[in-house]
Amino acid sequence: MRTILAKDISDKVAAMCMEANRKLPEDVLDKFAACHAEEEGAAKEVFRQLLENAKLSEETGLPLCQDCGLAIFFVEMGNDVHVEGGTPRQAIDEGMIRGYKDGYLRKSACDPFTRKNTGDNAPAIVHVDIVPGDGFKIIMMAKGGGSENMSRVTMLSPAQGWKGIKEFVVRRVAEAGPNPCPPTIIGIGIGGTFEVAPMLAKKALIRAIGEPHPDPAIDKLEKELVETLNKLNIGPMGLGGKYTTLDVKINVAPCHLASLPLAVNVQCHSARHKEVEL
Amino acid sequence: MATHNLTTPLTDEVVMTLKSGDMVFLTGTIYTARDAAHKRLIEALDAGSPLPFEIKGALIYYVGPSPAPPGRPIGSCGPTTSYRMDTFAPRLHALGLKASIGKGKRSDEVKAAMQKYKAVYLGATGGAGALLSQCVTEAKVIAYEELGPEAIRELTVEKFPLLVINDAYGGELYTTPRLDLAGYE
Numbered sequence: 125m126r127t128i129l130a131k132d133i134s135d136k137v138a139a140m141c142m143e144a145n146r147k148l149p150e151d152v153l154d155k156f157a158a159c160h161a162e163e164e165g166a167a168k169e170v171f172r173q174l175l176e177n178a179k180l181s182e183e184t185g186l187p188l189c190q191d192c193g194l195a196i197f198f199v200e201m202g203n204d205v206h207v208e209g210g211t212p213r214q215a216i217d218e219g220m221i222r223g224y225k226d227g228y229l230r231k232s233a234c235d236p237f238t239r240k241n242t243g244d245n246a247p248a249i250v251h252v253d254i255v256p257g258d259g260f261k262i263i264m265m266a267k268g269g270g271s272e273n274m275s276r277v278t279m280l281s282p283a284q285g286w287k288g289i290k291e292f293v294v295r296r297v298a299e300a301g302p303n304p305c306p307p308t309i310i311g312i313g314i315g316g317t318f319e320v321a322p323m324l325a326k327k328a329l330i331r332a333i334g335e336p337h338p339d340p341a342i343d344k345l346e347k348e349l350v351e352t353l354n355k356l357n358i359g360p361m362g363l364g365g366k367y368t369t370l371d372v373k374i375n376v377a378p379c380h381l382a383s384l385p386l387a388v389n390v391q392c393h394s395a396r397h398k399e400v401e402l
Numbered sequence: 403m404a405t406h407n408l409t410t411p412l413t414d415e416v417v418m419t420l421k422s423g424d425m426v427f428l429t430g431t432i433y434t435a436r437d438a439a440h441k442r443l444i445e446a447l448d449a450g451s452p453l454p455f456e457i458k459g460a461l462i463y464y465v466g467p468s469p470a471p472p473g474r475p476i477g478s479c480g481p482t483t484s485y486r487m488d489t490f491a492p493r494l495h496a497l498g499l500k501a502s503i504g505k506g507k508r509s510d511e512v513k514a515a516m517q518k519y520k521a522v523y524l525g526a527t528g529g530a531g532a533l534l535s536q537c538v539t540e541a542k543v544i545a546y547e548e549l550g551p552e553a554i555r556e557l558t559v560e561k562f563p564l565l566v567i568n569d570a571y572g573g574e575l576y577t578t579p580r581l582d583l584a585g586y587e
Binding site (some may be wrong): 166170173174176180181184185186187188189190191192228229230231232239241243269270273291294295297298299301302303304305352355356357358359361362363364366381392393395 | 437464467468470477479483484525527528529530531536549550552565577579583584
């Protein structure tokens, strides 16, 4: 049995909250640069500003976006790990609160009715998976409200199949238009149950831009959707252009004979996430 | 498409020179307000209380900035999505609000109010909050401090870069999604 101190988890989490909010993943930055080269006019100017913003954020420590998001954590905890000094959830909450405070990150969590800010961005949203071994992996996403608001879950009929899935996604992205800070990344969860589909969709957003789905059949569907969505000409910030979406990521799971659950999780261009292993 | 160097407050005459697609570099004073602050502003109007700033000629920026680190007037401060303020905006335009600054679509009611009361909707680049903060030279909370990031702040801005999204003539810069090209009606 491997022992990990809750304090060590908190320290890592505090640091990763700050880093995720100040430095975009390389795949996102590379995609911005490629898009900047391809676009023209107002769309090109958007990518120029985003590249400059990323550089400035890294240099000054100012967050990439003032919406530093709710802090979402996917934890893969080895079955042979014991956390000492607190539960994994407590350790993550403690680290997140510290990271958002010390990093001058915006606290965006509030009561749904009174709308009173909780003041410390708590609670962190923590999903723990128990996996074989003695590893401890944490993936953190800083997820803004604007793009999350444009996300949807629906229960399709099995007969609707891929045609129905594709139409729902395309119409959702068209309806969202300029609102979620395009070009977006579209995370899609297909299958599972009512609560599993959105988890699949959210987790899909972690896979790097350009990294193909391991199943060639799904990879083909992702590419088909990218091509179709980019025909919409919503473009960067809704100003028109080649890029309405930077990538589409699909995760699938078996579902009930009667169901075809579908979740579309929209990610803004500021796709902030970070992974650490303890 | 023209480029305008504007200073606040805005007059009807200046607003009427702006066309969707024009670039604006804004210098002067603007006021921040988003969801919770708008609710308070409308409650103040309902109660017959004065607003915390002069609304005639004013510009409201839909933003909830991140905390100011030491040595800076403000943290990151890019726009939030504007549609959530659509239910409040027409009433403020009727009182003389000349522009709102945000990102994303506006309702038909807001667009009609902008035509009726001579106002514009200006877009700033979302997700570029660190960059936009470089144009803010001063920031102070003037109302509803308890709302934290949602408090109303008076910002002094210098050459703040904006695009005219909706003008006072009914013009709009945002594209209509081409569902037809994507194979749908």
